[in-house]
Amino acid sequence: MSSAPKLFRVIGGAQNYDWGKLGSTSAVARFAKLNDPENVSIDEEKPYAELWMGTHPSVPTVSAQDRTPLRDLVRAAPEEMLGQDIINKFGSREGIPFLFKVLSIRKVLSIQAHPDKALARQLHASDPKHYPDDNHKPEMAVAITDFEAFCGFKPLAEIDALLQKIPEFRELVGDDVVAEFHSGIGSADVAGKKKLLQKVFSRVMNSPESKFEPLAARLVERTKSDPQLFGETLADLIQRLDAQFPNDIGLFCGCLLLNHCILKSGEAMFLEAKDPHAYISGDIMECMAASDNVIRAGFTPKFKDVEVLVDCLTYSFNPVEEQKLKPTPFPRGAGVAELKLYDPPIDEFSVLQTTFTSAGSETFDGLDGPSLLIVTEGKGKVKLQGSSEALDASTGNIFFVAPKAAIELVSESKDTFTSYRAFCEA
Ligand SMILES: NNC(=O)[C@@H](O)[C@H](O)[C@H](O)COP(=O)(O)O
Numbered sequence: 292m293s294s295a296p297k298l299f300r301v302i303g304g305a306q307n308y309d310w311g312k313l314g315s316t317s318a319v320a321r322f323a324k325l326n327d328p329e330n331v332s333i334d335e336e337k338p339y340a341e342l343w344m345g346t347h348p349s350v351p352t353v354s355a356q357d358r359t360p361l362r363d364l365v366r367a368a369p370e371e372m373l374g375q376d377i378i379n380k381f382g383s384r385e386g387i388p389f390l391f392k393v394l395s396i397r398k399v400l401s402i403q404a405h406p407d408k409a410l411a412r413q414l415h416a417s418d419p420k421h422y423p424d425d426n427h428k429p430e431m432a433v434a435i436t437d438f439e440a441f442c443g444f445k446p447l448a449e450i451d452a453l454l455q456k457i458p459e460f461r462e463l464v465g466d467d468v469v470a471e472f473h474s475g476i477g478s479a480d481v482a483g484k485k486k487l488l489q490k491v492f493s494r495v496m497n498s499p500e501s502k503f504e505p506l507a508a509r510l511v512e513r514t515k516s517d518p519q520l521f522g523e524t525l526a527d528l529i530q531r532l533d534a535q536f537p538n539d540i541g542l543f544c545g546c547l548l549l550n551h552c553i554l555k556s557g558e559a560m561f562l563e564a565k566d567p568h569a570y571i572s573g574d575i576m577e578c579m580a581a582s583d584n585v586i587r588a589g590f591t592p593k594f595k596d597v598e599v600l601v602d603c604l605t606y607s608f609n610p611v612e613e614q615k616l617k618p619t620p621f622p623r624g625a626g627v628a629e630l631k632l633y634d635p636p637i638d639e640f641s642v643l644q645t646t647f648t649s650a651g652s653e654t655f656d657g658l659d660g661p662s663l664l665i666v667t668e669g670k671g672k673v674k675l676q677g678s679s680e681a682l683d684a685s686t687g688n689i690f691f692v693a694p695k696a697a698i699e700l701v702s703e704s705k706d707t708f709t710s711y712r713a714f715c716e717a
């Protein structure tokens with residue numbers, strides 16, 4: 292196998308989870324078809340949830356030229372494909388440290404959290420079927436369209452107010468814990484507050500179906516009879532998600548306990564390991580440490596691990612605005628494009644959004660690690676700086692860029708030409 296070139300087109304793989312948008316309404320289906328028209332046909336009845344780009348073995352990304360798995364190309368020439376600094380930093384010659392995805396969401400994803408490294412090793416050792424990786428999975432979502440999600444626990448005063456005024460919530464949690472929470476949150480220290488929050492969450496998550504299902508049905512009725520108790524947005528959300536998952540525990544542990552976060556296109560949020568969350572609707576770019584470990588507990592037909600979830604969460608509680616990640620300028624590009632860097636506080640990845648709204652070029656210094664770039668709107672060209680060979684770069688096309696490779700993006704019109712590039716540097 293000859294060593295791979297420094298810039299080449301690759302083809303990602305799709306996941307058809309039930310919550311994905313259907314057929315061509317899904318950005319995942321559209322991008323997959325546009326990037327591999329001979330081999331992809333879109334089934335309009337089928338959900339297309341995720342497009343994976345990376346070297347995770349569950350869904351191989353392959354080179355467009357001869358469909359060699361990217362993972363094999365990395366393993367054949369790790370110094371060229373990852374760079375010695377990345378190999379030293381992450382201790383692996385096997386794969387790219389991040390997993391890059393497009394998600395296109397029709398129905399709410401599971402109420403979930405992802406383990407940190409210690410818990411990931413433990414879960415992978417004890418239950419490799421449900422936890423395929425021994426790695427943590429902190430993740431970041433960048434909204435392509437308007438996007439909504441549950442993200443982290445609501446501020447405690449908001450939870451207390453809901454416990455005081457929503458009879459079904461109060462009954463599910465129990466008067467004893469409701470009273471302890473109400474009296475404790477004003478005075479307890481942060482650790483004490485987290486313990487109280489864990490007590491409320493545990494009562495909800497450990498309630499039997501025979502108890503929470505009728506309460507959930509009454510809760511939905513109350514959003515129609517007394518919407519003012521919830522506020523219009525929350526009342527609508529509960530009704531909308533009940534239509535997707537009738538009388539589900541997620542109506543309590545998601546809607547009444549987690550922040551309802553709405554991101555405009557271009558906004559982002561970062562989720563530490565062990566932060567509870569669930570994506571609700573919209574199309575996003577998602578980047579994460581290379582792992583597929585998901586601990587689920589609501590809004591899902593998949594395997595739930597309630598005990599592990601209740602036990603492992605951070606129980607931090609922050610206002611919605613604090614969950615958002617603001618983009619910053621990217622000083623290592625030069626040209627006509629608008630550059631936005633989404634740079635979360637972890638080592639495995641950052642994501643650069645490049646948007647052209649005029650003809651012209653943008654040159655980038657080489658990065659000190661591997662990167663994957665996908666075009667999400669419009670078309671242009673991509674080339675190695677100094678090379679005469681420019682590759683077509685149109686919507687859906689994905690490219691691998693080797694460490695230290697200085698590239699140039701070119702827009703040939705004033706039409707919008709947008710790409711996202713996930714990268715990792717030592
Ligand atoms: N927050 N987003 C993620 O973690 C994605 O990368 C995961 O792949 C999805 O959450 C998987 O969701 P389900 O298990 O199908 O409910």
Ligand SMILES: [Zn+2]
Nearest residue numbers: 403405430568
């Ligand atoms: Zn997640």
